[in-house]
Amino acid sequence: MLQLIALVPLLPLIGFLINGIGNKSLSKSLVGIIGSGTMLLSFIISLGIFFELKNSEVSAHTFTFFDWINVGNFNLSFSFLVDPLSSLMLLVVTGVGFLIHVYSIGYMKHDEGFAKFFAYLNLFVFFMLLLVLGANYAIMFIGWEGVGLCSYLLIGFWYKNTSYNNAAKKAFVMNRIGDLGFLIALFLIFKTFGSISFNEVFTSAAKFTSGDPTLTTIAILLFIGAMGKSAQLPLYTWLPDAMAGPTPVSALIHAATMVTAGIYMIARSSIIYALAPIAMDIVATIGMITAVWAALIALTQTDIKKVLAYSTVSQLGYMFVALGVGSFTGAVFHLMTHAFFKALLFLGAGSVIHAMSGEQDMRSMGGLKKKLPITFITILIGTLAISGVPPFAGFFSKDEILAATYNHSMPMFIVMSITSVLTAFYMFRMLFLTFYGNFRGTNDQASHLHESPKSMTIPLIVLAVFSTIAGFVGLPEVFSEHHALKSFLSPSFVFTNGRFSFEAASHVVEYSIMGVSLVVVALVYIYAQKRFAKDVYLLPVDESKMTLMQRLSYRKFYIDEFYENLITKPLDKLSTFFYRVIDKSGIDGVVNGLGKITMNGSKNLRTIQTGNTGFYIFSMVVGIIIIMLLNFILS
């Protein structure tokens, strides 16, 4: 199977080409089969690679396909690195990707851009796989930029809506800010290590002393890249806006895969971070603030997808906290479980929106439990998973992160615990507002309510199963001698293993975390049911009646307005100034002036072409005389 590695990204690329070129001429069912089929094949190969790797002695394979750039001392080969970390990511990307492709067949059935949608989706998966498989920072960067492009295309998929286009632009621009950090980091890495291939960089980086300023700079710059792609403060505002894209896109790109690229990148570069404690602290702090900040905003959102979007930002914060305190396995673990339950929640939300004929405001929903039973149960499972109820997947991964922060710093542990209570709260609020109580929509919507087709519910069920059981790959030590995921991943963290030893939390702590989280979730459940299920508590429509906290949260802490006034408007003014003054009168003046001078020259010079042969011969003779003078008299 390992030899087939090239096919893993190639298949989606082929799917993209077929669907992209055959856009108009292929039937919808064929488009769906090509789009999902290529993903399924990719997934099967990834599965084979995963098991082969698991059972083999050698843990990392590098496949070089061709020498790409050879300039001076700069050698760049187009090569893939297959190790436990990338093979796990392969499974997540192709597995969740496949399910979402299948789901899209049902969800996008009535859209005219059906083939275009699948082409973009396949292209996205191709770039994501490049990002994950690259054996050097350059290939990773190509994938990184490629997924950014696809994200842009898919957010603005319904391009006729101006605000969607603006959301797409915002995502692109914010990501560029991060990308700049990544790019500078890349240059610095090359300058420092003379190479950008992972093997060489990490081997030489391991010889540096801890706290080396160059490594710290590289780590911080890489993190700026990750902040953009993985939506951390202050570059997170594009992600909620990105919900303008079709829901499968939100599930695949803005929940399960692309936004976790930052986590993957830092986990991949773990040794650089391990030797840069300051950068680690920055990562953990930003992650923590983002986690609680986004959770607070999620509390009052009324758009079902916005709740999930802020929840994603918050959960990504969790992962960065894990990275920041050195629990790389914990971060990857949470990345994986999050991919399952967040994809599930988004697809579930999509199913609701589909049933509600496009309505996304939860204030118009309610009482959907009976009409959408499968969607309800799967969303319930997702909610339990994200809230950290044992034995659902989210519990184990979150537990591992919390245990790691407990070892690292007490205040951080407290903040993260509070955040997890907030998480449970906003998720149950969403659940109750949507599925309990009475239906609050229009009669028209009520008559259309229906459970989604099989192509949509089956992916939901599969994801629900994974959201339930995926946590068992990383059972904490209280249940099991053996942390399966940790030992599988350890070859990928060969340089950092042992640098951060977490004393396994004592059994008392472990059980109490478990107990407390169960109790808290139960309390939240009761409270939320009381407030939201009975229709008595909905957010006041009139903002003046909100409390200060409510309004801050509802208005997302005014961060968009803040950016608008502090950055966008001054930039606009500067741009206008440059356009009106520097460009129009300065540069254009010079350019047009030169042009005029040349044209006048032309006008005058062409009059020497009189058409008179005598004059021509006279000019030739003058020319000859000058040449003779030049050569014989003057020299």
Place this chain on the structure above:
Amino acid sequence: MTGIIIISLIAIVILFLGLYKLDKAIVPLAVAALLAAITSYALAWNTNIYYFNNMLFVDNFAILFSILTIATTILILLLSPGYFEKISSNVAEYVALILFSLVGVLCMVSYNNFSMLFIGIEIMSISMYIMAGIRKKDLASNEAALKYFLMGSFATGFLLFGIALVYGFTGSFNLETISTLVMESGGQAAALFVAGILFMIVGMSFKVSAAPFHFWAPDVYDGAPSLVTSYMSSVVKTASFAAFIRMFIVAFAGVIHIFTPTLWALAAITIIVGNVIALYQDTFKRMLAYSSISHAGYMLIAILALGPDSGNAIFYYAVAYSIASVSAFAILIKVKALKNSESFDAFNGLAKNNPKSALALTISMCSLAGIPLTAGFFGKFFIFTIAINQGFYWLVGLAILNAVVAFWYYFRVIIAMYMKSPSSDEKIEYGFSYKLVLWIAAIATLLFGLLPGILSGLL
């Protein structure tokens, strides 16, 4: 050598075909003969054989330029069915004259003796004088022929005088003998010898239309039938440059430093005059005439910066320029037939009704302007590279500035085609051979723009 014989014989046969009214067979026969000539030259690769008591020397330089000029002639002949019958009843004479002049061209690119150079130039020029005036009843065509003849004779006089002076000093017409003498003199040269070379430079400058000896070119190019103009601006110009640079590579390499200021000034003035005057032209054809003058200026730089890569640079430039220029004239002919006008306005909205022609012309204009991904870019690139390596920074700066100026007039026609609305909905009809030429030109331009290595390492 076999090539010269084949072409001469077939040209005579074609005259007979005209006599027996077998007009249909003329162009196919000519093309077949030219293909055979190309083959015979290709087979001679790396053989380096002398002919006629060392009068001709068929080395790789000669072979490359022979093949280029013959191939360009094939393209032009493929454009001629349907064109020439309209302006003259003597199709056979027309094709025969082209072939005769091509024989002159072949002598010019492989001469090893100055008398051979003179003979070659005369064979070529006399054919061209007739060709320019082949539209017997057209006043402009007659005027073009007469002007070309008068001034051409004047310039040939200088060339011949120069050859005589060089002979007087060295006692030989043979390039290699002269070269040995020059080397022995250690870079020193007597005034008589210098004057001889200067006169030869003047004569050749006229042939390549370098300023201030360029005055004939716009009038003749404009007055001659378009297909003849395209032959003049591609084959004749390529051959003249090949002859010009061969003179310096083989015979005068040892004393070129003496002529640096002269050649520098000629190149600079030619580039400026050609480009600047081209800006203000109203007709596409006249614009092409002036632009061909400026291209001569660029190619002069390669002679000025004489070195091992000069031949190659000129060859690459000539390839790019010939192909682009043939396809530009080909479309001009069709547009003129359609709109009866050669002005820029005639091209308005061409892209709407004839998108492929517009694309072909766009590629050709981009190549002439020297935009990357076209052959023209590498043509300029190689010439500028050798000039910079020899320290001609100012001249290269000036040349690049002028290349920018040239965008204005090359893009004028592109803008007309794509951004203005057409005056009528008529479509241009192309015959098979016409389409073939346009396709070959477009593909070759892009191919040599993407993979310059195909041609650049040959010399």
